[in-house]
Amino acid sequence: MDNAVQVILKKLEDIDQRLSRLENPNLTETISGGLSEKTKNTKRDPLFPKALEIINKYDEISSNDLAKELKIDVKRAEEIMDQLEAAGIGVCYTKEV
Numbered sequence: 207m208d209n210a211v212q213v214i215l216k217k218l219e220d221i222d223q224r225l226s227r228l229e230n231p232n233l234t235e236t237i238s239g240g241l242s243e244k245t246k247n248t249k250r251d252p253l254f255p256k257a258l259e260i261i262n263k264y265d266e267i268s269s270n271d272l273a274k275e276l277k278i279d280v281k282r283a284e285e286i287m288d289q290l291e292a293a294g295i296g297v298c299y300t301k302e303v
Contacts, residue, residue, distance in 0.1 A: 211259050218293045250289055253278065257286045258295065 251257070253276055260275045261267055273283035
C-alpha cells in the first residue's frame with residue numbers, strides 16, 4: 207500500500223476519533239489503540255484503502271467505474287463510496303440507477 211494512503215487512513219482514523227468524542231463526550235476510550243467504542247465499531251469495507259488509491263487518480267468517478275476497477279458489483283462500490291464520503295473524502299461521483 208502506498209505510504210501516502212497509509213497517512214490518509216491514519217488521519218481519517220484520528221478524525222473519526224475526534225468526531226466520536228464531539229458527538230458523545232461521555233464515551234470512554236478503550237485501552238486498545240485509544241479508539242472510542244463508536245469508532246471501534248465503525249466498519250469499513252476491506253477494499254476501502256484500494257478505493258482510496260483509485261479515486262485519487264480521477265477528478266470524477268462513477269460507482270460503475272469504481273466497481274470495474276475493483277472488480278466488484280456496483281452496489282458494493284456505492285457502499286464504499288458512501289464510506290469515503292462519510293469519512294470526509296470529497297469524492298465526486300454518481301450512483302448508477
